[in-house]
Amino acid sequence: MVPLTIDEHFLPDGSRVGTHVSAADEGRALRLVVDGALDHELPIAVLEQVMARYGKPLAEGVVPGGPRIELGDGRALCMLRHRGRYDVIARDYLVFERPGGPPLAELSTSIAGALLHLARAAGIRSDAVGGDE
Numbered sequence: 001m002v003p004l005t006i007d008e009h010f011l012p013d014g015s016r017v018g019t020h021v022s023a024a025d026e027g028r029a030l031r032l033v034v035d036g037a038l039d040h041e042l043p044i045a046v047l048e049q050v051m052a053r054y055g056k057p058l059a060e061g062v063v064p065g066g067p068r069i070e071l072g073d074g075r076a077l078c079m080l081r082h083r084g085r086y087d088v089i090a091r092d093y094l095v096f097e098r099p100g101g102p103p104l105a106e107l108s109t110s111i112a113g114a115l116l117h118l119a120r121a122a123g124i125r126s127d128a129v130g131g132d133e
Helices: 044-054 108-121
Strands: 004-010 016-024 029-034 038-043 068-072 075-082 091-097 104-107
Touching (some): 029 108, 038 044, 038 108, 044 075, 044 091, 044 108, 104 108
Antiparallel strands (some): 004 016, 016 029, 068 075
16 A cells, blocks of 8 residues: 655755655554654544544535545545645645545644654654654
8 A cells, every 4th residue: 555645844954754644454553654763553543533633624525636545444534735726836635534524624734743743642752853843
């Protein structure tokens, strides 16, 4: 399974760091990988709580057409690139599809930061990521 890249940024030394997610443990966990710095599995419940906290219902009729990972039990995480009339550059959103509720969307960098914070809080430490997220 190809992971979703949910964030990319550059460190002060110019090196690029990507944050990637994929399904793990037969859809019961989300694998969070930060290039060269972190590789950790979080329970899917963590993603559900983060999206419930930060996500907003996706506007009716909007269909995410980007890369997608199936998380089992009718749940999926997919990318949506959107450029509003007032934006110069398109923004990447994560859309969490779940049974029994509308899809929730939030900027992918915000979700990446929240997941990284929770992985660190679970005892995973990585100073190579940049520290300013």
